Amino acid sequence: MSIRPILIHPDPRLKTVADPVSDITGELQRLAEDMLATMYDAPGIGLAAPQVGVLTRLIVMDCAKDVGTRPRPFAMFNPEVVWKSDERNIHEEGCLSVPETYAEVTRPSEVVVRWTDPAGDQKEEKFSGLWATCVQHEIDHLDGILFIDYLKPLKRQLITRKMQKIKRDRARA
Numbered sequence: 575m576s577i578r579p580i581l582i583h584p585d586p587r588l589k590t591v592a593d594p595v596s597d598i599t600g601e602l603q604r605l606a607e608d609m610l611a612t613m614y615d616a617p618g619i620g621l622a623a624p625q626v627g628v629l630t631r632l633i634v635m636d637c638a639k640d641v642g643t644r645p646r647p648f649a650m651f652n653p654e655v656v657w658k659s660d661e662r663n664i665h666e667e668g669c670l671s672v673p674e675t676y677a678e679v680t681r682p683s684e685v686v687v688r689w690t691d692p693a694g695d696q697k698e699e700k701f702s703g704l705w706a707t708c709v710q711h712e713i714d715h716l717d718g719i720l721f722i723d724y725l726k727p728l729k730r731q732l733i734t735r736k737m738q739k740i741k742r743d744r745a746r747a
């Protein structure tokens with residue numbers, strides 16, 4: 575397993591619709607392992623393949639982050655929301671590709687997601703609370719959507735400028 579560098583917004587790869595997976599190769603299984611390692615290392619609760627520069631429909635997540643909670647890692651190929659609740663939830667979101675920035679986003683409070691796991695098995699599960707927010711945020715990444723796209727244009731521009739500065743500072747360091 576290796577830790578992969580995470581792309582920082584703005585980057586055209588974060589705005590691209592990722593390709594579906596037809597065959598889960600050993601290479602893709604290794605990518606899923608690397609992404610989980612990268613996510614835990616960051617640390618974060620979710621990561622999508624475009625964030626490490628791979629334009630493939632793969633996300634990983636683990637929202638069991640409280641002390642004393644056992645890890646519950648997911649790696650999902652071709653994840654799809656097949657049902658969402660009418661009830662909505664406001665959650666403060668952040669993103670490893672938009673560091674040091676948090677904002678409230680409204681999303682369905684519960685979703686049912688269908689995906690293929692690294693062994694090639696079809697899975698379906700209902701998520702609520704933080705898990706529902708996280709899985710929707712990660713699936714958005716596969717469609718080139720960032721959580722800041724839900725904010726007002728002015729706020730988004732300010733955040734983008736802040737990110738450009740962070741990238742410049744990191745490139746210089």
Ligand SMILES: [Zn+2]
Pocket residue numbers: 668669670671711712715
């Ligand atoms: Zn994100």
